Amino acid sequence: MAACGKMAVLDKVILVLALRWALTAGDDRWEAFSQPGWQHGARADQENSIIVLLALRQRNLDLLESRAKAVSDPGNREYGRYLERDEIYGISGPWKYDVDLVKKFFAPHPGTLQFSYGGDFARYTCTIRCIEKVFNTSLTIQKGPVAPGTTPIRASEPIRLPAEMQRALEGTSLNAPLFMPPHPTQRTESAFKYPKSGRKAPRVRPFLLAGDQFVSIHFVAYCKDHFVNQDSIEDGVCTSSPHSVLITAFDIIVLQAQTNTQKVVRLPAVPDVLGQKVGRTDDGKPCVEFNATLGSVANYASTTVRIRSLFSDGSVSDFSQADEVLPVWPMAYTTPALLSRNYGIPMHEPVRHPRNSISVAEFLGQYYNPEDLESFFKLMGVRAWSTKEKLQLIGENLPMAGSVLGGEAQLDIQYITALASNVSALFWSVPSIELATRQEPFLDWLMQLEDTSDQEMPLVHSVSYSDDALTMPLWFKQRINAEFMKLALRGITILVASGDDGVSGGFVAKYGKKYCGTNREEFPSSSPWVTAVGGTQLAQENVPVCGYTSGKVVVQCPQDGEVVCTSDKGGGITSGGGFSADFPRPWYQHEAVEHYLNQEDGPVPDQDVLKFNRSGRAYPDLAAISSNYLVLMGDDLQPTSGTSASTPLIAAMVARWNEDRLMNRLPPLGFLNPLIYQIFSKHPSAFNDVQIGDNRCSRSTCCDVGFRAARGWDAASGVGTPQFKTIAAILREEALLAFGGRFGRMAPIAMSESTSGSGMGGDLASVGLIPLLAFQSLVTGLATLAAVWACGHCGRRGSGSAEALGARRPLLSAA
Template sequence: MEPDQLYRKESFIMRLLQSIIIFIVTLVALYDVVAASYLFSGSLSAMESSHKHSQVPKGWLSTKRFIPSDHTITLTFALRLRNMNLLEDMLNEEISNPDSSNYRNYLTRDQINEMTMPDEEESHRLRYWIANELNGEIIKESAGFIVTEVSIGDARRALDTHFESFKHKDTGKEVIRTLGPYHMPAELVDVVQFVGGTTRFPNAKLSSHSKPNHQFFNHVEQLKSGKIGASSNSPVISRMYAGDQSLAFLILPVCQDGSTSTNSQSICSGSFTGVTVASTNTAAIQTTFTASNGLVCASCNAFPNSLAQGSCDRSNTALNLTASTVYCLSPEISSPLLQNYVPLNLTFTTGYTGGQSSTPFSLTTYLGQFLTPQFIQQLYDMPALEGSYPPNAPVSPNTVAVAEFLEQYYAPADLEQFFNMVGLDPRIADRVNVIGPNNITNPGGEASLDIQWLLGLAPGYNTTFWSLAGLVDGQEPFLEWITDVLNSPQVVYTHSVSYGDDEGSLSLDFMLRINDEFIKAGSVGITIVFSSGDVGCNSNSEPLGNSFPAFPASSPYVLAVGATQLSTKTTPVCSVKAVGILSIPCNTVGEISSSIATGSRITSGGGFSNVFGRPSYQDNFTVDYINTHLQSLPAGFYNTSGRSYPDVSALGHNFLVILAGEIIPVDGTSAAAPTMASVIAIINDRLIQKGQSTLGFVNPTLYKLSASNPEIFQDIVMGDNSCSEVLCNQYGFPAVPGYDASTGMGRPIFSALDRAIRHDDN
């Protein structure tokens, strides 16, 4: 190489090195400038300050377990959204307004994100704090949420709060939470709306399928209060199995001295002779049961019937009895004299040697038909879809989903058995797409009910089983679900969700933000169906008194569904007497509001929100209900200007479900929700086939159509929701002609509703 060429090459390399050095110095300087702009003063502000627990929430216990400071938890930072008032106005005034030229003209998720996403500079500031102050690792980002993993030591320090371990006394589930308050830097208070995984405890509600009946819990309450003496020897009925003109019972035999027994071969030291059951308002039953005629007695932990074992387990927990305590299960009791849907008054006594007997125990139960999809399809005038497709046949583009939380799983074998039982093609089970964990060896009653009945009534559509187990410390499965729904690659048009909490147990910021997510869902054409709750107008955890609304059912942007039950007492005339003496028989079977007072295992939820105001689509409905029917309720019992719920109702009593290979009857608004979701799904499919948009946020449409086409709903006019799952309140919201906060506008008449919606589109 010539000297001149060598010189030019060396000069070029030197200039390049100088440029690189200058670039690096500039980057460092810029980083220092950025870091300086993100300096935090050290001043902290309390977050969700109104949402701190003065004591451990009911049902939960502190484990006092030592948690190492390097133990990892998950925290979800909800960033404040922009322009949500504009999007809400657009949804109400245009997208969901049947009178608008933009009716069901949905936005894309990109359009919504562009409109509502937080300011990028503010998001950067939060990311910087997470990385450099919290020492957290960002594991997931979605529209307006940042999910991080962080050591509990760093979380305690940075959020200035105390995390500890808690365990639910009934379910055994453990979570790491803080009782609050928790804090954020003052500079981030306008950036972060709340932090998930801090103060909210999951709703660890027990499934009703194996819980003892409410009469059992009444008995326990009377024992605790001293109304029944501790030495009382009246038998304890752990579970009544009320079927179609037949019944059976699970009983805890009590010895003469008030004690219980742990020796099934010599109950009460051999003095137990059997159980006598008699009906006091009919001659149908008068029987003494012993081992010789079918009474099966065994220690609870060795009980041959797995469902009975679940009930006695929970009875033992409530009564502080050992696992070896003896229970007895009767055979089926049937008689042509037994009638469905009318009160059956029963008295139980335990027999002892020498002809002695216990103090009697009395209760009232109701027999009734078990429900199958075909029964509801016929009653609600729904199409009897079969859902079977030949191989390679096109599948409808319609999509539906159920959401399950806190280790609620389903077994595909149970789903196939359910389809075989009700006469559907078991290959329909192949249509299920599972998102998240699903332990098929541990199916849950809630999940099995949801997936079996949504597919049983609307088979053949691609169905998503959305599972959020919430097993990682700090996770909030409900929060994770709604963010996943809005960021899924494919829009799922109809979601059925059986989940809820008291409004009073949640922070205002949390509910407002979740409500914003529902607004976004409606704006892209998604219908979210929520069960209205199973404790009537009461709380999941607070004593009876004022009404306690439930969220998310109280959100104006979900379709809240209450539960009904079959009855012959469907009009007020059935409860009066001619000339003050003569009963007026009512033999026609219809529907009433579901309640433990009339034989259901749950009471359908309903009431008025304390957080969300009355939406305009309800104005003419709830104002009339309040002025005409609620004037006798005490002041302060409910919020007269709140959003009322449910919107509609559907049957929720005696649904047959397959659980771990066993056939069980299940009650709940969690049965009504997938029933109503199937109605929406089928109408959506018919709209899609015509090239039209799905129903999306459907509430304004349903209320408008109900006013002009009252035949689309069967009005429910009997019953109320004053009771919970155990006790009854003095007040509640009655079912009346027209809209009410017990059954909404009524239950759907599919053919009329379908015609009204699709005619309205033409």
């Protein structure tokens, strides 16, 4: 009996322990620490530090969401009445029981525990040895090479926490330090190796270089004996060939599919016409590689070349085959000046208001070089004003790494500060990687924003990073979405790139067409509380009639316009877009999206060929040029494409629109989407309607179907691209309606000479708004007095009078 009693007690102890350390099956809050397919190797260095971010449960998110909708909706009387940080976290902060539980759990362990300002995040920093013990897992080094901006550290198994801790937390995010080489170098392309013999036609290197109305080619010649030429132009091409027949010239045919033209160019084999350098054959032997640049080539057309040799005996070789060369698309390079002309951005007028501020969020080892930024301004003819003095760094920066590996960060900071000149800018660097998603530590960044006071918080944030939503735990996406909603309550604008791999995402680019047929949306661009920015490129066939051909009519459009940016048309990337499987369609875009789903211009694919959630949050919201940006990397300008280029462009526009409001002491624009869709509904001409293109391709592989552009909103370009000055004028009109009675009595801010810029005069765009606001405020006040007088004489009773007069109700009732 005693033994049985002891066994019963032991069983109870085991049961209690099992419940205490229960791990819910299929719970992605813990399982995502370890993902299948990882090749685990040696144990990680036990003394390295690592960070675990704890997301505590929050209260009253439904109340906050209701309020966020109100302050963001131009049609709501609470529009622009943003909450202060203290108000938000007084309503939504965690339960005290959960906070005490987390403190008690970590108290016996080494390391540091730091709570966020609102208490809904905690950052626990400790050694790997400590993390493994606390979270009951093991961290190992992943086998294989480690790319810069990543980490080899992986968790070999899910973490295990006591059941009460699981209930207190929404989830955990494990952030590891990045690997960065001590002396980063640019990745060099492998030299193309030419066949050593077996042909007479020249062989063109497969990759052509294309620019604004030109293509550049590299090729080798073959002599009469069918062996590759090894003689320089000065010695005579093929002079050492046994046949002693020289090559005197080359004929090049430039083929352009869209223009249906063939241009023939004859290039004499002389030093002033052809360049030359040492090439290599497939057996490693040296040969002479020639190069030439061909001008007056039409832009925006698929271009390839064929070439033949002319011999001194009057004979010619065959032309090389067109399919030996990959087609290229000549097009204009994108510069700040081109963007300024295309959208009407006054890039040479400085931003003056001291509160007007902007931030670029950078992850995964992306840094910038201040010297490159200064040189970029000089090259592009951009006046720097006080940009250098007003640019601040949050986190770490490695300038030399920026010049070599920081293409993303260099692009962001160079263009956002060039187009919003003199703005107070923050380079917000988060130098770690989230292990569950192997991507950006978004929650760490959002915790830092929570810890930033209202006075120091940048008003506009440009985020050029978005990832495959299906690779992220659901709790992770939901918490990020909630944090974006809280930023909307603070009047903050968040812009996120929609992605560069079209409808089916990066998995198609990496693993091929087997991942076609499903809309793999990107996140956080598919969050309902951010503004997702898609991509366009310039083209002449930018409306359906362009390129129309019949027996009687041939239509060509000489003016450049915008089409969806697609890799198969030379855009370098394909604009991401589609529908979220995680978040329902938000209220502000219902009408626009329903119209798209039912239109016939470019019908949406049937579910049997493309699976997507018709009722989900649809994105992008708008778009802008995203192709062929010139970015300064050290001493070299490099062309770059991506929605990570269009996003800082839109952010610069928002900063300039905010300038008009701030100069009149009006609240900033905040969360943009309700305003965007309202403007689109009332003033569709404020956006350039992108009607040509689709997003069926990734950067490297094309699926059969995707979402097509159409008149109105579409899932490839949103509502289109903004006309800066038109929207600025509309925003001034809307400000009269939204704020006339509440802000009209305020005078414009008097700017000091150092702030306003020498010789620039007063505020050109917004001075006239103050008298109108003041007049409307006066009219509103008189109308209110008349209503009071009328109510007093008609015997209306008390309890409803305050509400009838528009008295402000309490902001929220917190539980």
